[in-house]
Amino acid sequence: MKYYFLATYLPELQRDDKKVRVSLAELLGEPQAYAREDWADIELVLLAGDIFVLERLLTGKPAEVEHTLYGVEFWREQIKSPKEGPAFLVTFMEQLEPGRLASPKVVEDLYAAYFNHAMATARNGLLRNYLAFERDLRNILAALRAREKNLVVTDHLVGEGELIENIARSRAEDFGLGGDYPFMEKLLAAKDPQQMQDAHEQILWNFLDEEAGQDPFAFDALLAYLLKLTMLEKRLALNEDEAMARVRRWEAL
Template sequence: MTNYYCLVAGLPDLSLEDGKLNYTVANFKSEIYPELSEKDRKLIDLFYLKFDNANLLKLLKDKEAVTDSEGNYSQDELLTLISAVREGDAPDKKYPSYLYEFITAYLALSAEEFYRAEDMLSAYYYAYAMNCGNQFISSWFEFNLNINNILAALAARKYKMDVSQVVVGNTDVSEMIRTSNARDFGLTEMLEYFEPILRISEIEELVEREKKIDLLKWNWMEDAVFFNYFTVERIFVFLLKLEMIGRWISMDKEKGSELFRQIIDKLKDEVQIPAEFR
């Protein structure tokens, strides 16, 4: 069994210089990821798959496209995957099943339907991640799916668009958003965070709205892993926060720096062994 206390306690001291992170999700992948069990690496892979998703969309449009190196798969691996699906080869189990499903669906699209590709891939990705077998990580992806769908639906209503065309996924919440005419899509009683999302959607300034969304996610993570001390969930959250801090710094150096120092201080507190483990 992986000793997560040692991993968390052994994370490098993160420092901030010139408004930039000197430790990134790429560093995490090369330094911490190899120490995880195979089972837990598959859970962490779910985070990095979003980079593969973006790369895959680029390569389906242009096989010479420049891709991001932070994903789980190289450009050559993704091109091999695309070729295998085109040729009808049996799936290679090293790739998540949803990638095969998406590429198959993508290749069947008409030119007029290509605009749907990103939403299609998101639907496959979220469904796959929510079926990962880890309660926290599954809930995290469902939480993000709900936020994205609610914000997209509210924007669609504002601009008199068809809400059903912007909603992703086949969950009960997705279906309610897609079909309900109620102000709150019937979600106020079901989702405690609906009203906060509604207020966020009314913020006109885009950077401020993005910050509020991230803070909502931050608070959700804090609550969700409160009793997870030295587990893969805690490692997953550290990774999510690391990426989030980088985004804050790029949006607002001063605010990002402040929040970055907060996460480091909190991390130092978290590596103290809780009383019940002594």
């Protein structure tokens, strides 16, 4: 299916935008405007918002996310007594220790469960490739963080395959990945968590630019736009949360 009207209507996105001119709510306000199989893949993208909500709730952080399939209050209840939602998440929550904040490993397992589910379910090739790329990137970032903290790197990797094997056996600064992943230089140059997050987002943004294809009316192009907009709105929301936290700290002085 071609999306001629939407493609013409959408303004260009830049990664450093300070506000969005078309929100996710506007873009996704009429599900009937999308082919059924395309909407199913869009729901997998929205489910990533639920995964982010779960991460925030499990680690004791604010979890206000506007665009999800289920919502914050739904997940608050499911964490207490998992009964509803996607089967893979019910299983994941049943294995949690009640009342304890999640460790980084638990968070990594949460995202691994999502990637496995979404990659097995997605029909769109771009979405499958993006999810595989994002999973690999998360593993690389986890390996860099673990090494910086003198932790056992392999304890923080999820999944299997050539990338995992290379990281596990390499002692090189870039885990021997520089040839296959040119962005390693950018990650190694990051000096603090904010720079690392910026690099992470830029790498994903570049991937979407390269993989979206040449047809601006195809679902691939619309999906790439949606994924970028999701990243942008999430970053802007987190920046707003941090700004409010600073205000509260100033008021307490």
